Amino acid sequence: MPTTPDRDAVPAPPETVRLRSTLEQLPAYVAGKPAADDGMRRFKVSSNESPFPPVKAVRDAATAALEGTHRYPDAAARELREALGTKHGVDPSQIALSTGSVAVTGDLVRALVDQGDEVVYPWRSFEAYPILVGSHGGVPVQVPLTEELEYDLDAMAAAITDRTRLVILCTPNNPTGASLTTEQIEGFLERVPEDVVVAIDEAYREFHDPATVAGTAGIFRRHGNVVLLRTFSKLQGLAGLRIGYAVAHPRLAAALGQVTVPFGASVPAQAAALASLRGDVQEELGRRAVWIRDERSRVLAALAAQGWQMPSAQGNFVYFPLGEQTASFAEFADSRGLVLRAYGTDGVRATIAEQEANDLLIEIAGQWRQR
Ligand SMILES: *Cc1c(COP(=O)(O)O)cnc(C)c1O
Secondary structure: OOOOHHHHHOOOOOOOOOOHHHHHHHOOOOOOOOOOOOOOEEEOOOOOOOOOOOOOOHHHHHHHOOOOOOOOOOOHHHHHHHHHHHOOOOOOEEEEEOOOOHHHHHHHHHHHOOOOOEEEEEEEEOOHHHHHHHHHHOOEEEEEOOOOOOOOHHHHHOOOOOEEEOOOOOOOOOOOOOOOOOOHHHHHHHOOOOOOOOEOOOHHHHOOOOOOOOOHHHHHHHHOOEEEEEHHHHHOOOOOOOOOOOOOOOHHHHHHHHOOOOOOOOHHHHHHHHHHHHHHHHHHHHHHHHHHHHHHHHHHHHHHHOOOOOOOOOEEEEEEEHHHHHHHHHHHHEEEEEOEEEEEEEEEEEEEEHHHHHHHHHHHHHHHOOO
């Protein structure tokens, strides 16, 4: 049914408002490209989404919760925070929720960063970071990854000044795939002043080789300045519902609660997140993580056989460091049915998705090398 307009559109009056000059310097968040609508079948593997729809029990919980959406959500999200507290072995007061872990990262910036304060993070990394920091008047301090696309923790430690309030470690790193070990993180923390918060963004944790994944739970218990950032958007398949959280020191978690958007975590999002933590759902999600890891190994082995030298990949994605050829490779793939994520003149990221899409990625990567 067409929407009934309240009134016809009229031209806006002349512009008179003054925007913050900072906005001119902010990079735009380039969302994963949607597939073009030209009749060709395309796979959108540009946003690291799950190829699986939410688990049925989760979908059912979210749908049932819609019945209650004439009411505001529980602002304290008591049930969910208790369940997350149990999962992480912390008090529920140490869980801070919002509309995705990007929003929680923004809350961290608002809670910690005054005008001109610095936030240190690797680059390339998640492109939301410069926007979250810069839009709040913070100064982004981007520390280049090494040539092998690994973390340069010496350079990151050296980049910390007395204006640094926050350091972000994204592990596995989006979009390059590199990850940090427990020892690396512990060694780094020894060089970070205790009043500087270190946020570990673990959006892709479940896709990491479990044998070598960093023991962030232990790290969190040993360091009062460490915050863990987690999302339901990736393995849990709830990207469209928007919910994520931080595990933090009680004082910092309370501060995040002070600055966050009230009622951010919606009624269906809270219900879905809670259902995701059920044992049977966790088992199903665990099987999905194994499937994605196996597919990632299969893709990487095929690419290696074609002669590609790929950086280590521990997320649900692989990264082609193509430099100046980045845009042409993305176009090459697009015209063959695969929508990838291109990063300037750095490289291209492809999400490990349904098997057909992964097969197509292998095929296209092979064609590219033969062209
Ligand atoms: C996808 C992603 C997130 C999760 O964002 P949400 O706001 O929870 O959807 C967080 N950090 C990184 C690095 C990501 O790639």
